[in-house]
Amino acid sequence: NAGVTQTPKFQVLKTGQSMTLQCAQDMNHNSMYWYRQDPGMGLRLIYYSASEGTTDKGEVPNGYNVSRLNKREFSLRLESAAPSQTSVYFCASSERGPFSGNTIYFGEGSWLTVV
Amino acid sequence: KNQVEQSPQSLIILEGKNCTLQCNYTVSPFSNLRWYKQDTGRGPVSLTIMTFSENTKSNGRYTATLDADTKQSSLHITASQLSDSASYICVVSPNYGGATNKLIFGTGTLLAVQP
Numbered sequence: 001n002a003g004v005t006q007t008p009k010f011q012v013l014k015t016g017q018s019m020t021l022q023c024a025q026d027m028n029h030n031s032m033y034w035y036r037q038d039p040g041m042g043l044r045l046i047y048y049s050a051s052e053g054t055t056d057k058g059e060v061p062n063g064y065n066v067s068r069l070n071k072r073e074f075s076l077r078l079e080s081a082a083p084s085q086t087s088v089y090f091c092a093s094s095e096r097g098p099f100s101g102n103t104i105y106f107g108e109g110s111w112l113t114v115v
Numbered sequence: 116k117n118q119v120e121q122s123p124q125s126l127i128i129l130e131g132k133n134c135t136l137q138c139n140y141t142v143s144p145f146s147n148l149r150w151y152k153q154d155t156g157r158g159p160v161s162l163t164i165m166t167f168s169e170n171t172k173s174n175g176r177y178t179a180t181l182d183a184d185t186k187q188s189s190l191h192i193t194a195s196q197l198s199d200s201a202s203y204i205c206v207v208s209p210n211y212g213g214a215t216n217k218l219i220f221g222t223g224t225l226l227a228v229q230p
Contacts, residue, residue, distance in 0.1 A: 004158075042119065042204070042220030043159075056216060090158055098208040098218045099146040101166055106158035 002026050006091045006107035013081045013114045021076040021110050023091030032074035033092040033104070034058075034066060043090065049074055050097060081114045088112070118142045119221040121205050127227045132195055136224045138188040138205030146210040150179050150190050153202045153223065162190070162203075167210075195228045202226070 004025045013019055025032065030051045035043040035058075045058030047066040055066050063085060065077045074093075078085055088111050094104040122137045140148070147166050151159035163172040163179040165188075171180050176193045192199055202223040209217055 040222060042117065042222050043218075044220075045217055048216050050216065058217070092158075097216050099210060099216070101147045101164055101208075103161045103164065104149075104218070106160070108158045109156070 004091055004093055004105050004107035006089075006110050008110060009108070010111045011113070013078070013112065015082060015114060017081050018077065018079050019081065019112075020078075021089055021091070021112075022073070023075060023107060024073045025091075025093040025105070026072065027093060027095075027105065028071065029093040029095050029105075030071070031094045031097050031102075032068065033094075034064075034074065034076045035090045035092065036060065036087040037090060037109075038087050046076065046089075048097075078112075081112075083114045086112060086114045117222070118219050119205055119207050121203075121221040121224050123224060124222075125225040125227070127229060128195055130195060130197055130228050130230050134192050134195060134226065136190045136192075136203050136205075136226070138190070138221060140186050140188070140205070140207045140219075140221075142207040142209050142219055143186070144210045146208040148179075148181055148188050149206040149208070149218075150177070150188075151204040151206060153204060155201070159204060192226075197228050197230065200226060200228045 007022045032049045034046040049055045049068040091107040095102040119140045150162040153159040178191045204223040205221040
């Protein structure tokens with residue numbers, strides 16, 4: 001089973017460039033998430049999607065946009081990359097939201113460096 | 116101050132020994148508390164999920180406990196193996212208005228199991 005698949009795995013961007021991180025899940029989950037993980041900090045929520053067609057800002061949404069293209073796919077776009085966006089990005093999915101106690105499955109991560 | 120604090124930050128044990136990792140949280144009220152294992156360079160993988168009313172949950176050699184009165188959780192690893200070397204992350208799901216879609220992550224305990 002593929003679970004949650006993220007692409008690309010690694011990317012180097014120049015300041016001001018744009019890019020899109022792709023995420024797809026094959027578990028028919030309703031909820032999808034984008035997190036970032038920085039050294040010495042816990043994972044922080046960028047955006048959350050409870051279902052197809054809905055998105056909500058998380059703790060650190062500035063500089064990012066998302067699209068819930070369909071039930072399977074949830075993409076994260078950096079319009080004008082900044083060095084502060086250098087991080088590891090994780091996509092995740094679950095049947096329902098975190099309060100439900102459902103298992104949340106994470107992708108393998110995308111390592112992004114902005115120079 | 117982080118709402119989810121983990122200790123120790125890092126730990127080295129010998130293969131075959133047991134260990135206990137601690138998690139103190141101030142999130143209140145909360146829906147559930149989770150423990151994740153994150154191998155280096157990989158995404159987090161769920162180990163246990165406990166609702167606020169549960170005291171213990173096991174998954175093979177991993178046993179999590181929860182004391183909602185003292186706001187403490189622990190993860191006990193029995194008969195450690197080299198493959199247990201990873202970061203272990205405590206995660207709390209809030210159950211108060213505006214935060215039910217969020218997860219609050221600890222910064223993790225880095226465990227190294229040596230032969």
